[in-house]
Amino acid sequence: MDEIQDIEGLTRRALQAISRIDTLRDLTKLKNDNLGSTSWLAKYSASIKILSQEKKPIIGKAVSEARRKILEACQDRDLALRLNAQNEQFTRETLDITALPTRIFPGARHPIHVLQDKILDFFLMRGWSVVEGPELESEWLNFDALNIGPFHPAREESDTIFAEPRSASMLLRTHTSPVQLRALVSNPLPLYCVSSGKVFRSDPLDATHTPVFHQLEGLVCDRNITLGHLKGTVEDLARYLFGAEVNLRMRCNYFPFTEPSAEFDISRDGIDWTEWGGCGLVNSKVLSMAGVDTVHYTGFAFGFGLERTLQFIHSLSDMRDIVEGDIRFSQQFGLK
Template sequence: MSGPNKNYDPVEVTPLHADEVDRTRDEALEAFRAAPDLAALQEAKVAHLGERSPIALANREIGALPPQGRKEAGQRIGSARKAINEAYASRLAVLEAEHEQRMLATEQVDVTLPWPAPQLGARHPLSLISEQIADVFTALGWDVAEGPEVEAEWLNFDALNFQPDHPARQMQDTFFVEPAGSGTVLRTHTSPVQARSMLTRKPPIYVICPGRVFRTDELDATHTPVFHQVEGLVVDEGITLAHLKGTLDHFVVSMFGEGLQARLRPNFFPFTEPSAEVDLLCFVCRGDSVGNPDRPCRTCGSEGWIEWGGCGVVNPRVLQACGIDPERYSGFAFGMGLERTLMFRNGVQDMRDMVEGDVRFSRQFGMEI
């Protein structure tokens, strides 16, 4: 095998020839100079500085030269590559600056222009008022009790002293769950929660029972087939009607403000005896419109009082049905509609506004937690 050709002249290798190196360098410089944008400059870089570029291929030829020829060729190639790299870096800086200026011009945002503020969320006012009522009574040491909305007929009626022929048990008032005779209904009031509390707790019992109830009413401005109630129950030794009156007065002040009170009118409910309707002193005229034609009140019709709910002393039959000794314990119960309370307190005119899901209605009540 013959040894390396020490007399080989590198000038004779075309890629390493001075004129060829200069031409390769000049082509690269011109390509970089002519690149109109960053994408074109990247293509020119691959063509003139990539692994298959002329300058890279010429650099590979240096290794095949005899030792005495490598220095001069290396200096020639290195000088050309340096010039090409500097030209690329210079053009890159210019094009990047131009690109940034274009972006600032085309994507500029005028921060002084008006913009639509994001709408705040809102909780449903019935949820708010239910929690407010619960807070009033938990502050007194009461418990919040809950029960199922699909309820046993016995708990919804029989345990509460509703006789088999009571009108409320008919299809005109109650949603019965199929099949017929299943003994299951959609609860018509939250009173079954009171019955469950008496069956599962031992006196003394102090519970407040908010919840959703169902009756076969048509939806209109003052009625809805699905509505909400809150009921209170106390069972303890020595409980009288006076305790009920004091509790209702505190409830009224907490919900409607100082200076208001409740009035009890005799009535009949199967689960209480004696029973009474709860009237609320008109929170608009506070009774000043009664007999005063100069100050009529649309809220109470100048009667001075507004019907709010029902109440009474727990019927001994209800206590006995729930396993509580009526000879030792007595109690009271009351119940109000949350929709009616909201209409009184916030001036809502149409109950349908509460169920139609229009966020504009709920938004006015805010996000109180």
């Protein structure tokens, strides 16, 4: 019969095409073309009902046999393609445990932490100790013990971040000076110490301010300490950080915890000056509250922000670049 020959010929072509298929997507399409609702087999199946009683079983058997052969061929090819894909994946992902490791490009620490360690090393090499304290501090240590009275503007909630409940008198420290007080109370004299860490202010984030920044403070308490010792220490640190050509000047100022007090500025050309930090001889009231014999001991203290120091070293114009975590900023400090 012509119909039988047609079915057998179409079946052979389908089987040949299936054997040449390379992808699962193409196999799915070919399967639909031969076994789907609009395929040639579907048309032959639909035509059986109009055939004579003699042809119906013959054509029906041929259609069923063709469907079985094509379906089995598709299943076999599907399995083979999946196994090939799995083997290729295994080949790609095979690990040679005897191979030497490829080069790993290291990242870099944040430049603020690098600078912090550099400054701490400066003081450690001179015999100073590094002291630390909590970021959540008591209001008394943050203000009262530093001779900052109850009506000082810095104690307003617009400047300081207080913890709840307010009655607990706890806050996020606004400077690292409480660490110095803790060191005075817990260590024997003479004392030469430096502390560094995060401090918190109710400041907006802009080119020159950030609500969370890093501060470094130094404290000396010994016999016969003078402003000359303070000035020499700050000058040595400035040359260490900025180079021998840096210019340093001190301007009289007022801080409740030092007397006399000054601000120190730095400049590369002696014309354009940048405010760097504050300093002074420790106020005798502060020493007394820490239990220090003010008749025989005096001291000096100084402090500055690490972000502003980093800005001056690398001529950075916007403090936001330091804190926003842009990878392009970190790359210039060694992150690859």
